[in-house]
Amino acid sequence: MTEVVWQPSCELEQLQQRAKMLTLIRRFFSERDVLEVETPLLSQATGTEPQLDFFSSEYHRHPESQTLFLQTSPEFAMKRLLAAGSGSIYQICKAFRNGESGRFHNPEFTILEWYRVDFNLQKLMNEVAELLSAVLSISSVKKISYSELFFQKTGLNALEYSPKTYQAYALSQNIPDAVTLCEDNHDLWLDFIFSHKIQATLSENSIYLVYGYPASQASLARINIDNPAIADRFEVFVNGIELANGFFELANATEQASRFEQEINFRRENKRPSVVKDSRFLAALNAGLPDCSGVAIGLDSLLMLLTASSTIDDVIAFPVNRA
Amino acid sequence: MARYSTNEFKAGLKIMIDADPCAIIENEFIKPGKGQAFSRVKIRNLKTGRVIERTFKSGESVDGADVVELDMQYLYSDGQFWHFMVPDTFEQYQADENAVIDSMKWLKDQDICTMTLWNDAPLSITPPNFVELTVTDTDPGLKGDTSGGGGKPATLETGAVVRVPLFVQIGELLKIDTRSGEYVSRAKE
Numbered sequence: 130m131t132e133v134v135w136q137p138s139c140e141l142e143q144l145q146q147r148a149k150m151l152t153l154i155r156r157f158f159s160e161r162d163v164l165e166v167e168t169p170l171l172s173q174a175t176g177t178e179p180q181l182d183f184f185s186s187e188y189h190r191h192p193e194s195q196t197l198f199l200q201t202s203p204e205f206a207m208k209r210l211l212a213a214g215s216g217s218i219y220q221i222c223k224a225f226r227n228g229e230s231g232r233f234h235n236p237e238f239t240i241l242e243w244y245r246v247d248f249n250l251q252k253l254m255n256e257v258a259e260l261l262s263a264v265l266s267i268s269s270v271k272k273i274s275y276s277e278l279f280f281q282k283t284g285l286n287a288l289e290y291s292p293k294t295y296q297a298y299a300l301s302q303n304i305p306d307a308v309t310l311c312e313d314n315h316d317l318w319l320d321f322i323f324s325h326k327i328q329a330t331l332s333e334n335s336i337y338l339v340y341g342y343p344a345s346q347a348s349l350a351r352i353n354i355d356n357p358a359i360a361d362r363f364e365v366f367v368n369g370i371e372l373a374n375g376f377f378e379l380a381n382a383t384e385q386a387s388r389f390e391q392e393i394n395f396r397r398e399n400k401r402p403s404v405v406k407d408s409r410f411l412a413a414l415n416a417g418l419p420d421c422s423g424v425a426i427g428l429d430s431l432l433m434l435l436t437a438s439s440t441i442d443d444v445i446a447f448p449v450n451r452a
Numbered sequence: 453m454a455r456y457s458t459n460e461f462k463a464g465l466k467i468m469i470d471a472d473p474c475a476i477i478e479n480e481f482i483k484p485g486k487g488q489a490f491s492r493v494k495i496r497n498l499k500t501g502r503v504i505e506r507t508f509k510s511g512e513s514v515d516g517a518d519v520v521e522l523d524m525q526y527l528y529s530d531g532q533f534w535h536f537m538v539p540d541t542f543e544q545y546q547a548d549e550n551a552v553i554d555s556m557k558w559l560k561d562q563d564i565c566t567m568t569l570w571n572d573a574p575l576s577i578t579p580p581n582f583v584e585l586t587v588t589d590t591d592p593g594l595k596g597d598t599s600g601g602g603g604k605p606a607t608l609e610t611g612a613v614v615r616v617p618l619f620v621q622i623g624e625l626l627k628i629d630t631r632s633g634e635y636v637s638r639a640k641e
Contacts, residue, residue, distance in 0.1 A: 180488060228459055228510070229489070231481025306507050320487035325507065328484075348486045364485060374485040 137446040144446060146436050150264055150428070151221065154241060157260055163217045163243060168206030170223060171197040174407035176205070177392040178348070179399065182227035184236075198404075199225040202425060203242055204349065205410040208378070211244055211421060212413035219243035221428070232440045233370065233430060235448045244423040250361045250377045253422035254338050257365060257373060261336050261426075265367065265435055269335040275342050275359070279319075282327045288343055288358045290315035295322075302326060316345050331366040339364050349385075350376035365426075367434055375424030382414035455513040458491035466498070466519040469506060473498045473517035473570045481510070498568060498575050501554070517570060524567045526559050526577075534559065534577070536567055547574035555579045557612035558630045579630045584639040585609050587624050590616065 137144075158165065175183050175198035184199040200206075202224050210218055224240045245253055258270045279287035285298055295318050299307040304325055311317040331337045340363035344352050347360035361377035379385055389406045396403055432444040442448045456467060461479040468474070478494040489510035496503050498519060508514070524536040524545065533546040534556065545567065551574045552559065558579040559565070566578040590606035606616040606626075614628060616635045627636040 178486070180486065229481070229483060230459075231479075231483075234481055234483060304507070310507060310509060317488055320484045321490070321507070324482045324484050324487075324490065325492070346486060371485055 134451060138442045138448055138451055139444055139446055143432065143436055143444045147432055147444070150432060150435065153264060154221065157263065158219050158243065163219050164215060166207065166210060166215065166218045166220050168203045168220065170200050172200055172206065173197060174409070175404055176201050177389045177404050177406065179392050179395045179401055184225050184227050201226050202240060205407050207242060207244060208418055209410060209413040211246065212416050212418050217245045230449060235429065235441050235445055237449065239428040240425050241428050242423065242425040244421050246419045246421045248422040250340065250363060250375070250422055253375055253424060254340065254363055257375065257424055258336050258338060261365065261367065264431060267334055267336055267367065270338065271335050272338045272340065275339050278327065278339055282330060283322060287319060290318065319343065328366060328371065329369045332368050334368060337366040339366065348376065349379050351379050370430050370434055372430055373424050373426040375422060377422045378418065380414060380418040380420065382411055385414055386411055453518050454516045456516050457513045458508050458510050461491055461493060466517040468515040468517045469495060473519050473575065477503065498570065519568060519570050521566050521568050523564055526561060526563050526565055528561060536565070545574050547577060551575060552577050557610050558583050560585060560610060581629065581631060582636065583628050583630055584625055585612070585628060587620060587622050587626060590620060590622055
């Protein structure tokens with residue numbers, strides 16, 4: 130008989146560090162009058178983003194049964210609160226992404242997500258840097274635009290796809306498999322090069338704020354008002370680890386519905402599980418989302434950085450293989 | 453042969469890459485926040501021994517490689533092929549020079565080796581971790597020197613040349629670690 134592993138995979142010290150980190154975060158927001166909220170983990174709709182795979186469950190509401198999704202992020206529900214006039218809010222909750230498992234990923238993980246009413250992207254980026262500096266005791270903050278960073282590290286223009294130069298770069302950098310894998314998909318090229326060649330170089334114990342993502346990777350961010358080639362979206366990297374993703378939030382319900390539509394089509398064409406548009410979220414946008422910026426931080430990754438851990442299993446008591 | 457999706461990738465899995473059988477050494481899941489997820493794997497080509505890195509889109513599938521490892525007894529070499537036998541079934545396999553290139557200098561009749569087979573054809577041979585081989589040639593050591601310091605080269609019955617202590621004489625049986633290629637001790641006959 131095989132031995133049953135019941136013990137946690139992390140040390141007690143990591144649990145203490147997590148508790149300390151959560152206390153610090155709650156104090157940070159309480160000092161700034163940002164309201165802590167809770168939203169459902171189980172919901173009748175979920176995000177359409179084709180790169181995110183969800184868990185679903187059956188709710189027995191006799192005599193019928195209804196599919197409920199475990200949330201891949203609390204975004205939609207939190208925006209409904211914003212539309213209802215909550216003012217700035219934050220939440221610390223679990224999020225679930227099917228199939229994501231690895232050194233930096235567990236399918237169930239902890240998210241810190243917050244929204245600041247009347248903050249533009251710059252202002253929110255500053256606040257993110259403040260919080261991370263406080264948690265990680267890192268004072269060096271570097272802000273750089275996505276395209277500038279891309280050019281610095283690779284010599285490539287991230288905003289304009291040129292098959293020849295991209296392919297030549299891949300061959301010269303010993304990643305020839307990029308050519309066959311990415312074909313002529315510009316976004317795939319950007320994801321491939323960024324994750325294989327750029328991310329790891331964002332080290333030196335600095336908080337890197339990378340902003341101005343290509344418009345094709347806008348997700349739920351607004352397109353920049355002065356430059357339609359980029360979106361008002363940023364990401365944060367510390368010592369090669371991706372920590373956070375933030376937007377100047379898209380508030381236009383029509384544009385949001387059409388982005389949903391595109392993603393639903395993409396899911397259909399690529400035979401991914403189908404989802405429906407979250408009608409309650411769209412109705413909230415229709416009613417009016419205040420101008421706001423929002424960001425989500427992976428707290429398990431943050432704890433990995435804080436404790437210099439090399440795998441996520443070292444900072445979670447019971448990762449999926451022990452859950 | 454079965455196909456494997458990237459979420460089944462793990463160290464030790466044998467898959468086909470560029471028409472060659474390979475073994476996964478390491479698999480890393482990479483997921484840009486809002487982008488495509490990848491599996492970055494380090495793989496060893498089982499034919500050439502070379503280690504390469506390869507990236508797959510998450511969810512992509514590849515063919516498994518029909519690779520098995522069997523314990524076999526080494527019988528003899530006829531100069532062109534090296535002959536092995538499965539002790540239980542007496543089934544015989546002949547390996548060509550490519551398959552034994554790294555191990556031939558440690559192969560001694562009767563020893564049990566591990567043969568890696570791909571589609572039932574020998575791919576490589578791993579000798580036992582320790583073998584006992586007779587010294588066929590070495591310089592005579594200085595009389596009375598038993599310190600073991602320094603050392604000298606000695607040729608063994610299989611043709612392998614290893615560094616041995618000065619006191620070792622022609623005709624002696626030595627224990628050798630095949631992984632490092634180093635002398636361990638004198639062996640009892």
